[in-house]
Amino acid sequence: MNIHVVQKGENLRVISQRYGVNINQIATANQLPNPNVLVIGQALVIPAPGHEYVIQPGDNLWSIAQRFGTTVQAIADINQISNPTDIMVGQILIIPIQYHTVRSGETLWSIAQRYGISITSLIQINRVLNPANLYVGQVLRIPETSLPIKEVNAYITSLGESGAREVTQLGRYLTYISPFTYSIKEDGSLTDLTESAVLDAARVEQVAPLMVVTNFTNSEFNSDLAATILRNPSLQNTVIDQLLSIMREKGYSGVNFDFEYVYPEDRENYNDFLRQVVTKLHPEGFLVSTALAPKISTDQKGILYEAHDYAAQGEIVDFIVLMTYEWGWAGGKPWAIAPINEVKRVLDYAVTVIPRQKIMMGAPLYGRDWKIPWKEGTIAKTVSSQQALSLASKYGASIQYNTTYQSPFFRYTDENGQQHEVWFEDARSAQAKFDVVKNYRLRGISYWVLGIPFPQNWLVQQNNFNARKLI
Secondary structure, eight states, X not given: XXXXXOOTTOOHHHHHHHHTOOHHHHHHHTTOXXXXXXOTTOEEEEOOTTTEEEOOTTOOHHHHHHHHTOOHHHHHXXXXXXXXXXXXXXXXXXXXXXXXXXXXXXXXXXXXXXXXXOHHHHHHHHTOSOTTOOOTTOEEEEOOOOOOEEEEEEXXXXXXXXXXXXXXXXXXXXXXXXESOEEBOTTSOBXXXXXXXXXXXXXXXXXXXXXXXXXXXXXXXXXXXXXXXXXXXHHHHHHHHHHHXXXXXXXXXXXXXXXXSOOGGGHXXXXXXXXXXXXXXXXXXXXXXXXXXXXXXXXXXXXXXXXXXXXXXXXXXXXXXXXXXXXXOXXXXXOOSSOHHHHHHHHHHHHHHXXXXXXXXXXXXXXXXXXXXXXXXXXXXXXXXXXXXXXXXXXXXXXXXXXXXXXXXEEEEOTTSOEEEEEOOOHHHHHHHHHHHHHTTOSEEEEEEETSOOHHHHHHHHXXXXXXXXX
């Protein structure tokens, strides 16, 4: 897979010829609404010819296997497809046998570098006697490389049929799905949640569901509600009994606690509560995890941070989701949602107190559109990557890329003369995040939130690692 940034004067035909990839493959992979309209600065995912294939209308695994001289089972195995009939237009398939046609100026070294393999393996599999005697048009087989395996979580708020369809479409890329949310109540009981459609889809796609429990009520996280529970052992027992009953009944694999804006004085109470949860849930095989605010030091001040004890929770629970997003929040100034330099500052601290294999790095699937000049009290509009590209195209904006934040952005003026600034995600920013997950040797990645289309993300993820399957 390559990531190409559209330059002035380029069109899809020119780009397809440059990479030797069919136009339809590029258009379908990026879900381009109009292949004839590209935006300067737009990032495109380019499937690797002979190694990646984008499913087109009318395709099935048998016809694709015939085209590439392999088997349905081999394609299903390498792409983690549990049901060979369950494929979708736009999905990129890894083809287990890959070939490269030598072009002018290429050497074994340059070809090995391109595919991330050793020259020795390339020579051995092709029985090349004299590496200096390559010729243009020569076909070389590229040795298969195994991708690392990481855990992938995604929160989801749409819990009806539309959410179920999304789980069906994206389940192969996920380890966990986390329906948001069960909320605690003052008497220790939990609110109701109608998520059966999502849970049914998760079972089919072998995605482990996590029960999300929060102190979220009346559209906000409530500090007093958390305090009521965390300061009362009897209420804590009621919460634990309730969640165990629901997990058993609905087939959850674990729980994810997302208690936010907890009073600093409840720090140890929260830790003790988690210890009780682990004591009661682990014997039944349930996982216990938490979601924590993005801290850069142990003693970071602020009600969002102080009760989130990285070191203690790193010992207590099975894994932690670090919510490394929302720097560019809806009520704040225009900024990247997850500037990579800020994300790394959080991780640089986190890995000193939490085992790396317990850290899930948070990543956003959304962007935001701010009115500028920004004024206190204005709220930005949430946009998908597809909506951001449509805005740039409609208003003739060129997309820029901030290399410090590793995030795309642009500005435009609407019909009323109002100026806007948009920060969003694309293939480049996704790749930057996957690089961090791999370079920091983390457990995996956790997305907020499904329901906002970002097709490039899943294609790029697939090129970086496979999602671990627990069920």
